[in-house]
Amino acid sequence: MKCMAAIANQLADAGHQVTYFQPFVVELFQNHDLIKNPNIKVIDFWHDEEGRKNLPSDGVLSDAWTSVKYQSDIGVKIFAPRVLHSAFQHMCRRMFEDKELHKMLKDQKFDVVLSETFDFCGLYLADYLEMPAIISVFTGSKLSAITDALGEPSFLHYYPSPSSNFGPKISLYDRMNNLWYKLLSTSAFGELFDRQYADISKIMNGTVRHWKPILGDVTYHFANSNPYLDFVVPTIPKVVPIGGYTMDYKQVPPVSKELDTILNLRPYNVFISYGTMVASKYMPDDYKHSMINLFKHNQNVTFLWKYEDAEEKYIKENIPENVHLSKWFPQQSLLADKRVNLFITHGGLGSTMELAYAAKTGIVTPLFAEQPSNAQMLARHGSVEVYSKHDIPNWKKQSDLLRKMLIDEK
Structure with a gap:
């Protein structure tokens, strides 16, 4: 939310007409003050009654303090699709069932839509509504599941697994671990996006496209990566590193x-x-x-x-x-x-x-x-x-x- 709000603020500051559509998957964050530019039109979108019954708890990840499953390659494969799908499912359903929302968004006649890839529902919706240009955004640094679909070369052996050594300390085991991590991580998030696709396809009677061709057709992909800090990986021109765009220490106020x-x-x-x-x-x-x-x-x-x-x-x-x-x-x-x-x-x-x-x-x-x-x-x-x-x-x-x-x- 913070990263997408920062993009909205900077586009509005540059003189663009910006609409910030925020579906509150987690209503805990509804009282934020991230939108700074008063010219931004904000559209709040809320869960229906069924969605509120299934709101994820703020303690859903409380076991991350001790559990190894969140830093385990196998754990990512087993738990990520299940946990994230259940968190995203009801808001995504509501977004596709609401035909008035579709008409309202179409009537805005947007020139371009920017949407996050981690929860692919926004990109599914933008593509379904046939928006003229779509820019996918990943507010993390690297997500291996989207690399092939975007047309990027593999970053295997350039970007270490969370549990691997790198640089002079790298071993044959680490290289194998990097491969294992990439395969499982790609499979985990691919399964998440496939689950979302299956849900939406059922609601829309098969009239939505699969996530891979959607990513292949995006105009640009913005990655929250700073090449001066991050691990160097091979990439392509349409993948634009924008890491640091939330930083502006010239405008940071002093402490109270x-x-x-x-x-x-x-x-x-x-x-x-x-x-x-x-x-x-x-x-x-x-x-x-x-x-x-x-x-x-x-x-x-x-x-x-x-x-x-x-x-x-x-x-x-x-x-x-x-x-x-x-x-x-x-x-x-x-x-x-x-x-x-x-x-x-x-x-x-x-x-x-x-x-x-x-x-x-x-x-x-x-x-x-x-x-x-x-x-x-x-x-x-x-x-x-x-x-x-x-x-x-x-x-x-x-x-x-x-x-x-x-x-x-x-």
Whole structure:
């Protein structure tokens, strides 16, 4: 949502007439303020009663703190199509059943439609409505399932599997693992798109096209990849890397007066955010206990922790005074502030981009999906250390790494 909103804002700022159509697959995010340009026409689209009965819980990925299935090639193949299809299914059904929506969108006479590939429903709809030009967007970096359909060469052996070594450390096992990962990842997301196609084809009596020819016919494909940071892969002219388009540190506002005061309390400041998809409040108890020990044994550091429930009994009773909790922090403003010395992050692509553009050091603790690859991407530049989520209960190990990162000038 953040990435597509950034594209909408930039197009509107450049003088284009922009309509931002937002189907709320997860209604948790309905009260956002991501659309900045007042000239953008916003169309909200909501679940029907059946869809609301099947809304995914905000804790649907809570086991990502400990489970290996989200970073396993086989786990991706088994769980991704099932979990994501069930999350997308009802909104996609509603979008294709609503004939008034179709007429309204056709009447807008759009010149071009930009839609995300991760949930392919928007691209299915744009193609069905015969929009003049379609640009597919992947708000991640690489998605192997769409490579062949776009006409790109394979990035096998250029882009490592999340569990593979790369560079001088690469072995024959790693090369085999890269192949295994590509085959399973391609199959997993291909199955997801096929499931969506089957649902829509049934609703529309077979009048929709398959996702592969749709991708083959797109005018351009925008990839959220920055070639200066990312692993270099072979590509084609219609695949345009736009990584960094959400970054504009010239316009980042300073921190609030309250945060300004907090950042002056101690010699070191560490910002912690594990993102939105896997909430910190769902950490197992031993993880929370370890985090509190980490805080207590580093009293010369102020920790700003994005934590969703500051009133939770265990947290409220045990959190030390050098920790400040909030459901939300102005991430870019904090990373742009010179007093913030270190960022502990889950390694989502948005956070890794913001970390790199702010020229800050970080500890990346990947939880699921492409986050291990994002962590490796930054680690090879020497700006971050990768820390396993399974080592969070070892507070001494994390504390030693924290002190090394704060003190070591390299």
